[in-house]
Amino acid sequence: MTVVPDDHLMTLICDTCGDSVRATACVLPDAEVVWTLVSEQGWSGSPFATGPHRCPHCSLLPISDGGNASCGDHGPGGILGIDHLDDVTVVAATGDIDLDTGDTLRAALRHAADVGGHVVVDLTRVHVIDSTGLGLLVRAHRDARDRGVTLCLAAPSRFVRTVLHTMRLDGTFPIFDSRDAALAQLSAGVANNPVASNAATATRG
Template sequence: MTVVPDDHLMTLICDTCGDTVKATACVLPDAEVVWTLVSEQGWSGSPFATGPHRCPHCSLLPLSDGGQAACGEHGPGGILGIDHLDDVTVVAAAGDVDLDSGDTLRTALRHAADMGGHVVVDLSRVHLIDSTGLGHLVRAHRDARDRGATLCLAAPSRFIRTVLHTMRLDGAFPIFDSREDALAQLSKAPALERPTAAAATATRS
């Protein structure tokens, strides 16, 4: 999701650099149409809330063959792999995690839950995530918590961190700079014990 509604305001998030701008939303017949907000702020991209959108700076960057800024290429979302390491399952996602690829992530997370241990979602190769992807992560996090396990996010991009912060979800998950950091922290905890937020912060610093 690259446009985040908040009462009468909307936050635009640049798909390339993660910069944001908040402005008054213009009520249109279709709430998904945000072209007036995009154009008034000097941004470029899709007239729809699902994007892509680029800030004025990134709009000046040369485009790759795929039509995106050269510094941030995107593609269909998918699962690169599922690794079982002791009592931790690592789900490695890639590309754009959105409505089209959400079922793939949901299936992978369900399989990880069936394994019964902690879960690390490796986001290092994920470019974008929308409300569908976030919903699957939140539900998987709650399921893990209910069974006494932990679901961690590893290596989210600046854009994904911005989306999590804007949606007030950055405090819901332990977030680590890398897959290795997440696994190291989980290995220090007794089986199926949730790492504290302070421990996650210490690992990132």
């Protein structure tokens, strides 16, 4: 199922029961992004127009459609783990980083700053990030720069990349395709140049 924006209106259709809702949504300049409507209506699903999407009722039902619906399952944001590797702290986040869950990321980033050294924020399992999460990352990046170290992002999803690009933040952070790539570049001292790091992933993003 694909949601097609019509002026300022969007229609969501549930892939499970066929129920639909049509409403005004504040969208990013990328017309494929429909997460604001999905979130506001209490639905679950992909942040992009290409589904799956599930209405509030069907979101509570067990997923029986194999891998199709799994990409639309967004859990509450949290921290999977914090690893200390030599002079690098890796903060692995998960779920949706928003106003309700930002405190966990804030605490993890504060811990990483207290430990010292470079910081890698692993976004492999982060589905959605809002202005709260972006603000936390920007502040942590500035704090790291003031301390003479680097904070970089690893494996952001297509949605997170879209948000970073829309907010003109994709040139602020060194961004890498994977945690291992970030660690390798930090070891090589290349991550201090965000432009070079982002250029390395641009051809693959």
